[in-house]
Amino acid sequence: MREANAVGSRRETAARDTPECWGGVDLGGTKIEAVVVDRAGTVLGKLRQPTPADGEPGDVVRAIHDTLEGAAHAAGLTPRQLLGVGVGAPGAVNANEGTLAHVSNVGRGWTAPYPVAGELGARVGCPVALGNDVQVAVAAEYRLGAGRPYRSLLGVWWGTGVGGGLVLDGVPWRGRGAAGEVGHMVVKPGGARCGCGRRGCLEAYAGRASMERRARTAVCHGEATVLFDLMRKKGRTRLTSSIWARALAHEDALATWLIGRAVRMLGVGLASAINLLDVEAVVLGGGLGTRLGPDFAGRIHEAMRPHIFVPERQPPVRVAELGELSGAIGAALLAQPPLG
Incomplete structure (x- = not known):
């Protein structure tokens, strides 16, 4: 019983010591940019990698995960320690379904809806939210950058x-x-x-x-x-x-x-x-x-x-x-x- 209590105590201490962090990914035609931020939006880790030039949607999702993993490691974390991940992407975003469609400038491009949120979420082990790439960038500038005034x-x-x-x-x-x-x-x-x-x-x-x-x-x-x-x-x-x-x-x-x-x-x-x-x-x-x-x-x-x-x-x-x-x-x- 004492050993079980000690294990539980160590887990609680580790949870307290892990900062509240979220991952963010900007999916572009030539690059994937990933960051890990705290509640205030401060960047704790980041990584940029090329977007697969001839990749199918599944290849693009794998590249997103690899880039996010690198950003998490730069912040001293693993992706599974993140409380959530957001992805800003071009094309037609269905935030409720977690799908992305009509993407022309990424990889080989695709028309049919692809379950980006579900597939990436299964890899990182936390909820994934999708948004339009420019809309989320503008929201960040409005809250934290050039749009504040x-x-x-x-x-x-x-x-x-x-x-x-x-x-x-x-x-x-x-x-x-x-x-x-x-x-x-x-x-x-x-x-x-x-x-x-x-x-x-x-x-x-x-x-x-x-x-x-x-x-x-x-x-x-x-x-x-x-x-x-x-x-x-x-x-x-x-x-x-x-x-x-x-x-x-x-x-x-x-x-x-x-x-x-x-x-x-x-x-x-x-x-x-x-x-x-x-x-x-x-x-x-x-x-x-x-x-x-x-x-x-x-x-x-x-x-x-x-x-x-x-x-x-x-x-x-x-x-x-x-x-x-x-x-x-x-x-x-x-x-x-x-x-x-």
Whole structure:
């Protein structure tokens, strides 16, 4: 009996000594970012790994688990010590069912709903919550980052695609599940083909994947660029945000033209959103948004100006303060129970 009591006492002590922690995962087209945070959102451990370029949904879930495990180890924990895990993902999220569908930029992509929450939960041994990647990132910026001074904002995540999220009068606005999809606002009727299958979407001009396709076509037609030389030197298979930034630093003509076109189209699309919603600020995040930083936030702000209906009240464009961790931190906050 004494031995049993001693074992129980050790277990209770270990439970008390383990901090309350949650895991968060930002699933992107080129990378998986995982963090472990405490109740205040402080990052205790993190890890980034490449997204399987040709992976099936099951391969992607396994990669998520491996990345989360590494982040937990960096925090001195195992995944099974986490109280919950949140995953921010692109595509159609069914939070109630824990499924993800219509994912075009991750792995080989998939259309049918896939039980990401259930499969990952079985691996980590704790509840898993799913949310839209940009919406959870915007929620994190609103609570902990660049959105703190404002009651209403539009978050724009400029990366593999162009995602958006809204906070209106202090409340995250999801509509019927697809609110904030600025990347699929049409900025040029009948324009370039988007990954969604339609023409003229903002993402068809500003999304990193679309710009890469345009760059590859240009090279096939004999245009010179350092983009793919830089990609090979870094051992990458895709044009990441850092490669675009380096090409701009080299004053590469093709990269400069494609990024300039993206900025002009962002100006058109975001100004239209501002004219409709009249929010107080735009928060710019995502791989390209955070990598290119305040200078390009200023350029986007200027590109918006000719299209703003009330120019004297044009909102600022601020770079996400949580940087590339916004999505993962926001996903972890999604897994936390409400305060109080």
